[in-house]
Amino acid sequence: MNERLAVNTMSLELGQPGAHAGALMNSTQELVARVRAGDEEAFRLIFDRYSRPVLSFIFDMVGDRSLAEDLAQETFVRAYRGLDSLREETKLSTWLFAIAKNCAREQLRTRRRHEGNVELDAEPAFELHDKARTPSGQLLDKELNGVIQGALMKLDEDKRTVFTLKVLQQRSYDEIAEITGFSVGKLKTDLHRARAEMRRRIGPYLGGEQ
């Protein structure tokens, strides 16, 4: 009985999303080479490895869950079809983020034309409910998430891209420069200004925490 239980547990684990843990044992170069040789399972491993950060990044850029999924799909499809253009296999992640950034920005531009620009200094989409917030940690975090997301959406596109990549995705300046095509000087300036804007918008919340 115990034996059977153990086997079942193993099967269950293998069937779970993390079951493609083999991805961790494959170097990026190996995976890319395998995909180029026509091994679609290798691309599945790449997807498993990078889908979450790519989806998060796109979500931070567009602020819409369903749209972020569509754009993540587009990102991976473009990546698959354009794998030949990847020069340095070690930079797969940077390359994927660059594709994701392009997808997100194309979408944002299309949307902006339809809806009109969002004014940077308009009222934040997510207002703090009141100064004395509920002590419940869960609610606090929920509110924090809303405040951060709202503040992010108020940043202009360049600042949001740089801020998201640096502060939320922990990318290096060099990587951000490669992903965005910005000079390091520009991205430093944008990042500094984005931090200041974010600070101003979530300031009351940060003040409460301190």
Place this chain on the structure above:
Amino acid sequence: MRCEDCLPLVEEYADGEVEGRTAELMSAHLATCETCAAALDALSFEQEIYARYDRGLEVSPTLWARVSAEIAREPLAESHDEGRPFLTRLRHNLFAALGALNVRPALASALALLIAGIIVGSLWLTHRPQAPAKVAENAPVKSVIVSPTSPAAVSSGGGDVAPVASPLTVNSFEESPGMAETYRDNSREYAAESKPRNVQHTAEVDVATLLVDAPAAKPNPNIVFIRPDDHAADAADNAPLFVNASASAHGTVANDARLLDPAETELARHVEQAQMLLRSFKNARPNEGDTVNVAYERKLSRRLLAENATLQLDAETRGDKDTKQVLDSIEPFLLDIANLREQPSREEVRSIRERVRKNEIIAALQVY
């Protein structure tokens, strides 16, 4: 290090982007300066807050299914080989073959060029326009399929109307006596300035001659005209459009027309129109503001899209992978253009143009 040197670098320091001697100096300063240390603490605190940011996002299990379904439409093995333009494939295969023989790169390049030259030469010899045979002027002519073009457009390179090469059925003169009369009348008018027409008894007409001499009396619905206002762009961009129209008339489609069955002819016409559409889209001129007028391209794209779907189905039924591949490669561009607004922004158009360029789709269609 002083505070005025340290404070501007605090963000970079917090980001782990300061290295070497500067990092050491900052570290030493931060250990003793309360003001700078407070600035660093504030940044660290902010970073902690952002680290708590939870988007509540999970990668949906259906996402991979969607990606997988999408890429299954164009498997990589095929797209890496069959999907490439013919010349690219040829180049890769030649280099791969020579590389396998362990030939030195310089020699391999020379050999590859030589072989490519021989192949191109052979192709030219096979497909060069045949000298027309002499026939009696009033001999009956059966139906032939030609690619019409306007001599004016070809010669001027920027005439008012540039016809897209499109198959046109010229009925037998026996079956259409009226047209035969018109043709003969016009022939006489043209006779003085044009070289003598030669028509084969075996019902073949020299396409180029026909095109030059054909009367432009009745508009043919099969001919698609490109609006003049959209294509007066720079000469460099326009040139291929007209050269191609001319080349098509004298070249592949027209010369091979008699070899094709109706289905192949329809396919050739479709591919050619798609190619012309992409060229037209590439050359579409921006309006005064930030928009580009692509109303014509949208309309044509929608029509070609429907046609493309039918042809894809036919190709699939026939098991014709190459054709299916070509039609599959056209589809996304047709979709993109068809889904554009009538006055899309330059950026929207640029993005599609960029993909057209990167995919070398026009070259691929031309080769096809």
